[in-house]
Amino acid sequence: MIRILVLLVTFLGFIFMPFLTSSGDEKPNWAIVIHGGAGSDPQKWNDAKTKIRETGLHRALTAGRDALANGGNALDTVELVIRILEDDAAFNAGRGAVLTKEGKVELDASIMDGKTGACGAVAGVTATRNPINLARLVMTQTPHVLLAGKGANQFAEQQKVPLVTPDYFLSKARFPENEPHYGTVGCAVLDSNGNLAAGTSTGGTSKKLPGRVGDSPIVGAGTYAANDTCAVSGTGVGEEYIRNSVAYDVAARMRYANESIEEAVTIIMQQTLQVGVGGIIALSKDGKIVMQHNTPGMSCGAADSSGRFETHLVLKNGGAPPPGTTADATKSTTVETEITDVLLQQVEDWNQGDIDSFMKPYWNSDQLTFSSGGKITRGYAKTLQGYKQRYPDAKAMGTLNFEKLEFQTLGSDAMQVLGTWKLARDDKPMEGRFTLVLRKFPEGWKIIHDHTSKKPEEKSENEASEDTVQQ
Numbered sequence: 283m284i285r286i287l288v289l290l291v292t293f294l295g296f297i298f299m300p301f302l303t304s305s306g307d308e309k310p311n312w313a314i315v316i317h318g319g320a321g322s323d324p325q326k327w328n329d330a331k332t333k334i335r336e337t338g339l340h341r342a343l344t345a346g347r348d349a350l351a352n353g354g355n356a357l358d359t360v361e362l363v364i365r366i367l368e369d370d371a372a373f374n375a376g377r378g379a380v381l382t383k384e385g386k387v388e389l390d391a392s393i394m395d396g397k398t399g400a401c402g403a404v405a406g407v408t409a410t411r412n413p414i415n416l417a418r419l420v421m422t423q424t425p426h427v428l429l430a431g432k433g434a435n436q437f438a439e440q441q442k443v444p445l446v447t448p449d450y451f452l453s454k455a456r457f458p459e460n461e462p463h464y465g466t467v468g469c470a471v472l473d474s475n476g477n478l479a480a481g482t483s484t485g486g487t488s489k490k491l492p493g494r495v496g497d498s499p500i501v502g503a504g505t506y507a508a509n510d511t512c513a514v515s516g517t518g519v520g521e522e523y524i525r526n527s528v529a530y531d532v533a534a535r536m537r538y539a540n541e542s543i544e545e546a547v548t549i550i551m552q553q554t555l556q557v558g559v560g561g562i563i564a565l566s567k568d569g570k571i572v573m574q575h576n577t578p579g580m581s582c583g584a585a586d587s588s589g590r591f592e593t594h595l596v597l598k599n600g601g602a603p604p605p606g607t608t609a610d611a612t613k614s615t616t617v618e619t620e621i622t623d624v625l626l627q628q629v630e631d632w633n634q635g636d637i638d639s640f641m642k643p644y645w646n647s648d649q650l651t652f653s654s655g656g657k658i659t660r661g662y663a664k665t666l667q668g669y670k671q672r673y674p675d676a677k678a679m680g681t682l683n684f685e686k687l688e689f690q691t692l693g694s695d696a697m698q699v700l701g702t703w704k705l706a707r708d709d710k711p712m713e714g715r716f717t718l719v720l721r722k723f724p725e726g727w728k729i730i731h732d733h734t735s736k737k738p739e740e741k742s743e744n745e746a747s748e749d750t751v752q753q
């Protein structure tokens with residue numbers, strides 16, 4: 283009888299082993315995370331754009347999952363998945379690349395092997411169908427790491443990679459010129475041999491200067507992989523990722539400061555990078571997946587050997603860990619994230635020309651105070667009216683950006699936020715500082731006081747005399 287029981291337990295254990303070993307917090311056999319760019323709020327996209335993005339993510343993630351489940355290695359899987367995304371015109375890489383100021387494409391890509399530290403990259407290539415393929419050839423067929431411009435194009439011809447003519451690139455047909463379109467693609471993989479790899483591919487930023495190179499082909503900035511820590515790919519304002527060595531910083535924080543992958547990414551997203559800059563996908567050697575963005579949205583997806591399979595166009599709370607589940611270092615930033623989200627939404631609404639929505643986070647009360655250029659406006663209605671007078675149309679509104687946010691807690695339900703604002707406009711760009719006081723109401727954080735200074739001073743009829751107090 284005992285023997286039969288032992289046999290039965292062994293048999294059941296065998297049957298259920300794949301589920302038991304891959305569930306919960308246990309290390310998955312393999313894992314994959316992808317992104318298709320950080321940027322604007324997908325809720326504002328039309329159905330067609332939403333659909334092609336979701337379909338593209340699903341297709342690429344499925345291919346990556348199947349490759350890994352069949353024993354595919356990390357580098358091959360990264361290349362395979364990025365190729366699929368490069369061939370999909372819904373993303374800003376390969377076929378769907380955005381154009382430079384001169385209306386041409388200049389493509390950047392990089393790939394890194396976490397096992398050996400080998401890496402390869404190309405920048406400013408103009409006729410290669412799959413820049414990730416060329417980046418891998420730089421890694422394997424040359425003693426170099428990065429080839430750029432003319433030399434990279436010549437290398438593509440020598441290597442006989444598939445080349446295309448300029449009409450192949452469809453970004454103009456798919457996305458109107460005036461739509462801010464981020465859609466850089468990236469992938470990080472842990473294979474069943476415990477090897478990590480990462481890669482990133484992009485058309486760069488729309489209307490970039492010819493010759494501009496972002497972070498995507500810069501190993502350590504947009505891409506990084508090392509078997510002792512993690513694999514990372516970034517998306518967003520490339521200049522910021524280069525300045526802050528973002529992809530390498532995730533690994534360095536894990537390696538030297540013993541941070542978990544989630545802590546490392548959270549700190550970089552919330553403390554190193556300015557609000558609205560971009561997103562990060564990262565995968566630890568233990569198969570832990572992190573996806574975070576500090577922009578209104580990020581196309582991304584994750585799968586692993588436990589059966590996890592998910593794609594997103596936006597992550598709740600930007601993918602940041604929920605309160606109470608994170609390490610001390612990131613706990614204090616939860617409230618900051620909530621407020622940052624409110625301010626990000628304001629920027630988004632302003633840039634859509636929607637002052638009514640922009641005003642929603644203001645306290646709808648006669649006690650709201652708005653102080654600008656020495657003039658104090660009291661009450662929600664008057665403040666709204668003032669904004670509408672000063673910014674009658676989208677041209678006057680220009681493009682708003684908030685930077686350098688500093689948070690000072692004023693007790694448990696109030697916060698002071700300092701920062702700078704910039705208004706890009708054709709005729710008169712402006713900038714200045716602001717001090718906001720926010721209070722937490724049952725319906726969320728509301729701005730109860732806003733003090734703004736600006737340069738150059740805007741002298742309108744009403745504002746010419748300083749110290750006027752409207753009651």
Ligand code: ASP
Nearest residue numbers: 464466486496517518520
């Ligand atoms: N990081 C890319 C670049 O700056 C753009 C992006 O991710 O959207 O070239």
